[in-house]
Amino acid sequence: MSIFAIADLHLALGIDKPMDIFGGRWANYMEKLRNNWIGAVKEEDSVIIPGDISWATYIDNAYEDFKYIEALPGRKIISKGNHDYWWTTASKLNKYLDENGFKTISFMHNNAFSIEDFAICGARGWKCPGEDDFKKDDDKIYKREIARLELSIKSAQSVQHKKKLVFMHYPPVTSRSQESGFIDLMKKNEITECYFGHLxxxxxxxxxxxxxxxxxxxxxxxxxxxxxxxxxxxx
Structure with a gap:
């Protein structure tokens, strides 16, 4: 079993949201993603998808996007991004999966997953102090996301003798950050790998x-x- 990761799928099968306006790289991106995925990932593998999954505003509008993901090989572990407006409570999300027969998809939200020798944990994250657009109101969200990552790491610690891998949507630090509670938390818990998207x-x-x-x-x-x-x- 192998572990893969990719963030920011920005699927838009249920709404009209052309992505090629963001550059030629996005032309036919859903077809390109499907072909690449099928060529690399086997059914026994796992793929971590940390955020910005679907442009849908409500979960019911995301059905075609989840159907697309479900049809791809492997187990998929999904966490929240800043554009995942459809995201709701964990109980409602899991009920949605059950009702629609999506059996290869799981949600990471204040929890963790065990994959062979690894514990998979993470959170959405947020912009960090010192970044140009960090405002007073951002501090509350920033601290809340640190707390969410801590909950996930604590959940991962219940699985002993596993190497912990962290997946975030926002980068845990950027070249403009003055500090990062995410980095401090990972250092405290001896985590040595972090994968992120958003940029x-x-x-x-x-x-x-x-x-x-x-x-x-x-x-x-x-x-x-x-x-x-x-x-x-x-x-």
Whole structure:
């Protein structure tokens, strides 16, 4: 079993939301993603998708997007992004999966998952203090998301002898951040790998990749990966 990851699918099968307005890389992106995914991922593999799954505003409008994901090989673990307006409570999301027969999809929300030798944990995250658009109102959300990541990590700690991997939608730190409670929390819990999305276009220039304070950081936005799921842990 292998573990893959890719964020920011931005599926729009149930609504009219053309993505090619954001650049030529997005032309026929859903077909490209499907072909790449089928070519790389096997049924026994797992794919982590940290946020911005569907442009749907309500969960019922996201049906075609979830159907698209369900039809792809592998187990999929989904967490929330800033554009996932359809996201509701964990109980309602799980009920939606059951009612529609989506058996290969799970939601990560204040919880964690065990995949062989690894514990999968994460949270949406948020912009960090020091970034240009960080306002007073952002501080409350920032602290709440740190608390959500802590809950997920604590859930992962119940599975002993597993290496913990963190997946976030927002980057845990950028070149403009003055501080990051996400990084501090990961260091405290001896987490050495974090994968994130959210950044596109010019925003990619603010990404920090490679090792940062002992943590391996990797951007996995779908367009950045050219819509090819990234192999994180081979079998």
């Amino acid at each position: 596109h276009g010019e925003g990619i220039k603010g990404a920090i990749e490679g090792f940062y304070e002992g943590i391996k950081l990797k951007l996995i936005s779908a367009d950045y990966l050219d819509f090819m799921p990234l192999l994180i842990q081979p079998k």
